[in-house]
Amino acid sequence: MIYKFTTETFSSICDELATRDADLAAIIQAHGYPPMWRRPNTFETLVHIILEQQVSLASALSALNKLRERIQEITPARVLLLTDEEMKACYFSRQKMAYTKYLAEALLGGHLRLDELEHLPDDEIRQKLTALKGIGNWTVDVYLMFVLQRADVFPIGDLAAVNAFKRVKGLPKDTPREVFLTMSQHWQPYRTVATMLLWHYYLSTPRGK
The missing domain is CATH 1.10.1670.40 (Endonuclease Iii, domain 2)
Incomplete structure (x- = not known):
């Protein structure tokens, strides 16, 4: 349930x-x-949660704002046009750069659809998201809690x-x-x-x- x-x-x-x-x-x-x-069910939100992994909330938000300043709208297609140097200038570590691009590719390739996750049980969502490089249980927990308002x-x-x-x-x-x-x-x-x-x-x- x-x-x-x-x-x-x-x-x-x-x-x-x-x-x-x-x-x-x-x-x-x-x-x-x-x-x-609460946060909207978007690529930008998942990027934000990835940025929050093991750093302060302020540092993560600073990187997100820098990325938004550079590409205006944070979408998978726009992120994939950035070079590693451009993402580094937005305070992305090498790891988080890779995780973000991997997520962008999964969404553009149709391997993941965020709107479909809204109707799945928590365990299935966890299984789908943790199959992606760089997304672990903490990231899924925050997504379930803040984005999908899952109560338990x-x-x-x-x-x-x-x-x-x-x-x-x-x-x-x-x-x-x-x-x-x-x-x-x-x-x-x-x-x-x-x-x-x-x-x-x-x-x-x-x-x-």
Whole structure:
């Protein structure tokens, strides 16, 4: 079954999670509801997520803006016209340059259609996207959560979410990933919204506390 959330249901899902988990309730009480982060289902969005891999959000956005400044509209065809030097001037690493061009080729060649992904179960989407060079589980998690509004994703590879989880639950630094996956099952089928609450806490709370 495909679980989704919408702008109409987002707050009520937060409220339901708060009734199940006192720590999530405390986040809402202290900081209000989180933003419902969302992005359009486009090539540009996937490029943006690729750029966000293992760097700060500010660095990724800077590279995306530089690319947009150079080609105006970020499309597969326009990206493939760029030389490696031109992409390097847009702050793309050699790896991310390759990943972006590979994605562009997959879309232009018809091997991947983003509109078709909207109707597939999460597991099938993950299978299709991770078959592409440079797209791993974290990238798919962000795509499912931000773009398709799939409600039941916990991004175990996201450091901000995991660190917020540790702080909210008082878990030790060396907590194994299996513990997070097991504990997050308590939030099913709304683990995405619970994660957005964790991110909200992470962004709203000084790191030292």
